[in-house]
Amino acid sequence: MLSDSQHYRSFGFRFKGSQQERVAGIYSIGLEKQESTSYDWDGLTRNEFGKIVFQYTLRGTGEITLGDQTHPLQSGDAFFVKLPSAHRYYLPQHSQGWEFVYITLFGEEAHHIYESITKEVGSIIKVDPNSTPIKLLFSIYEKASGNELQDAFATSNLAYSFLMELNRFIFHLEKKEQGYPKSVVNAVTFMNNNYEKPISLDDIVAASGISKYHFTRTFQEATNSTPMQYVTKLRLNKAVNLLKKEELSVEEVAVRVGYSNGNYFTKVFRTHLGISPGKYRSSKSFVPVDHLIL
16 A cells, blocks of 8 residues: 555644644554554643544554553554543553554644544544545555645644545444335335325335334434435435426426426425526536435
């Protein structure tokens, strides 16, 4: 991943730029291999106030103590801590060495994302080495090694990108681990097979196999939308593709995607896209798309 000349170096950044404090900035980044037990950082005695450390183990073994609990850190393990806080990470006596890459961040939005992630999964995170946040972390390190990071705008952009990719990884990891409940799978299958019909919430609930109260709450937690919002998004995506067929009238498109008449379909379409179906179809100001993200 890195050439020999890029191994085991660290870089600090001290740029002026208000966006760094408002959003995110990089304080330091480095790739290290520690073989001495003198490597020992106490999170309550460090001077880097207001910073956040993300450190990812590549090889070997380290340890971190959070409060009164000690956690081994091996390949694929990361920790995410703020300074100051009650933690201590170090090379334990039994370890033959510890190789890791780290990034130290700061900024208001960086702290918001940090709080969100650690509230959700804690400070110890298992991360695939081929995942996007780790690839991006090495990319930032390579840019620093190549002397490509020369202003606050570049580092702020990369800091925020890294945090967003880490946040995305955590979100999808949780979804993958949780999986969709069977009731949600049943409901989504039913909606995909019946969107062109005048289906109601009661119809969807019946397909889910559980009570309305539990279903609506479970569905929203799993998909971040209500069942009827999901139906609407599904219908509008089908409508956008049907509107490409000039031989179909707006009324015919409406019926094919489950609306009883063109007037109501037009109202829903305009609410979500800001334009009527007819104008969307004929306007040269709109680039046609195959899928809408609503």
